[in-house]
Amino acid sequence: MKVTGKRSLSDFICLMLKIIFVMGILIYITLPFLLSKYVEIFNPVLNYTAALIMLYTSGIPALIIVYKFIKLFESLTEDNPFVMENVKHLKVVSVCSFIISIIYIIGIFFIVSIFEIITIAIFIIAWLGTYVLAELLKKATEYKQENDLTI
Amino acid sequence: MAIVVNLDVMMAKRKISSSELAERIGITNANLSILKTGKGKAIRFSTLNAICKELDCTPGDILEYREE
Numbered sequence: 775m776k777v778t779g780k781r782s783l784s785d786f787i788c789l790m791l792k793i794i795f796v797m798g799i800l801i802y803i804t805l806p807f808l809l810s811k812y813v814e815i816f817n818p819v820l821n822y823t824a825a826l827i828m829l830y831t832s833g834i835p836a837l838i839i840v841y842k843f844i845k846l847f848e849s850l851t852e853d854n855p856f857v858m859e860n861v862k863h864l865k866v867v868s869v870c871s872f873i874i875s876i877i878y879i880i881g882i883f884f885i886v887s888i889f890e891i892i893t894i895a896i897f898i899i900a901w902l903g904t905y906v907l908a909e910l911l912k913k914a915t916e917y918k919q920e921n922d923l924t925i
Numbered sequence: 926m927a928i929v930v931n932l933d934v935m936m937a938k939r940k941i942s943s944s945e946l947a948e949r950i951g952i953t954n955a956n957l958s959i960l961k962t963g964k965g966k967a968i969r970f971s972t973l974n975a976i977c978k979e980l981d982c983t984p985g986d987i988l989e990y991r992e993e
Contacts, residue, residue, distance in 0.1 A: 920966055923959065923964065923966035923967070924965070924969060925952060925956045925957075925959060925960045925965050925972050
């Protein structure tokens with residue numbers, strides 16, 4: 775199977791991300807209802823208000839991250855990943871990951887669970903990782919431009 | 926950059942069109958246009974070699990150093 779280009783792995787991942795994005799929006803809209811059901815059935819001791827505020831605030835950057843990854847994979851499908859736009863996309867993903875980790879760090883004072891700590895760890899790694907990757911992509915884009923302008 | 930590409934002058938002297946030269950030296954029209962307009966960042970020796978061969982000139986006829 776091809777990795778980039780039309781009908782390839784990146785095309786498939788792009789489709790998956792689009793489905794996740796739509797589902798994410800649906801979940802975001804129906805959040806109060808879903809969360810009250812979750813509290814009722816699985817976790818009666820959960821602080822409902824705190825959880826709702828946390829999920830609502832971290833939902834926006836999470837959706838932005840998915841949207842930016844859709845854009846990133848679209849450029850891979852078009853076989854043109856080394857553009858400055860993608861550097862910007864990755865930088866935005868990095869900032870969003872940072873915001874989410876901050877929200878969860880604040881949230882740990884209200885809801886204490888192992889998942890909180892795992893989420894914080896993941897998003898701090900994602901924040902630093904995507905920041906470095908954005909710089910890497912920037913360097914690669916500069917090299918590609920240099921190469922394209924060598925006749 | 927103080928390096929000026931005088932390719933169009935030499936092409937006019939030899940009375941050769943852009944598309945014809947591009948075809949003869951084996952690069953695309955778009956790339957030759959980048960070279961002529963001075964947008965290029967570097968030129969390969971192989972390209973320079975082909976241009977000099979086709980236009981029957983030396984690199985000095987095409988490239989010039991002009992103090993800024």
